[in-house]
Structures are given as structure tokens and as C-alpha cells.
Amino acid sequence: MNEIKQLPELEACGWDVLTKRTDVDPAGWLVADCSAAKERGSTLATLFAAAPNMSLVLEMIAADADAGVVMIPSGLRLTIDAALIKAGRKAAPEPVRHVTIAGVDR
Template sequence: MNEITTMPELEACGWFVRTKRTDVDPSGLLVADCSAANDRGSMLATLFAASPNMAEILEIVAADADAGTIMLTSGVRLAIDAALIKAGRKKAPEPVRHFTINGGV
């Protein structure tokens, strides 16, 4: 439950956005209907088109925070890092291992 998962790769099929088709799943799963006949279609199409730019801006903000030029709260930084990791734009951190060394007699 504490693991960070990534989104499956997506592809556009006409008006539809689906998960990438594979040999195991040749049809893919429908993610969104971006057709104009659907009320949400144009909003989803705009959102999908803008998402690379949004990811790029989040990368710039994260780089500025790493450099110390801007200050972010830990919650905001956590949200930015989680979004970039899920988008596949940042590597997930390796879990830290803790161990105790006891001096024994």
C-alpha cells in the first residue's frame, strides 16, 4: 500500500484515449472519450493536450526548490513529487533501510 505505482502508457485512438495495447490485452482499456458529442469530451481533450506542459512546469518548480531559490511547504513538495513520479518524469526514491548495531557482551 505504501508503494508508488505508475500510470499505464496511454495512446490515442481517434476520439478515445486507451491504455497501450499489448499481446495480452489487444484492445486496451478505455480511459476517456474526448469526442465533441460528449459534454466532457472537449474538456478532457484540452486537459490531455495540456498535460505535457503541466508536467514540465512541475519539473521546473521542483528544480527551483532543489536549488533553494524558492521555498515550498513539505505538503506541496510531496504532491509535486508524487505527480512527477506517477507521470514517469521522475524516478521514485529508493526506500531507506534502518538497522541498529548493538554492542553485545
């Protein structure tokens, strides 16, 4: 979970979500079949395909907050960071090391 993974772009095709067609893979891969969701399937497929763009917007907001351009509440910032970490677009923070006065690691 500490590693940022590059995910392929997705596109919604009716009831299915496919990876974006490229020269290397002109057919695309079936990522999700939303037909089980009945009337919500098309909406879910579109939402699933829009997820990379939503992650990009969250990254831009976080970068502006880091630069001091915008001030956002800490609760919102924690939510943005958690979403980016869960999506693999940001590295998880390193755990804090605790050292006693005697110098023993815990």
C-alpha cells in the first residue's frame, strides 16, 4: 500500500467498463460488468470510468493546500489524503518510530 501504482485509464461502454484502448491493446480489458445493478449499471460504469479524473482533481487540491494557495479544513484534508492513499495516488505516511530514553526501539 506504500507504493504508488499507475492504473490504466478506463472508459464506460454502456454496461461494461473497459480499459482505454491503445495501440498495444486495441480491444481493451473488461474491468467491471455493471449489468447486475440493473438500472444503476450505466451510472456506476460512468462513475467508475471517471474515477481517475476525480483522483487528479483531488491531487490538484492537495497540491494547492501544500503550497499554501488555499486553506482547507483539516478534516477535509484528511479525507482527501485518505482517498488518494486508497486509490494508490499518494504514498502512505511512514509510521512514527518511538525511542525510549535508554535508546531502545519499540
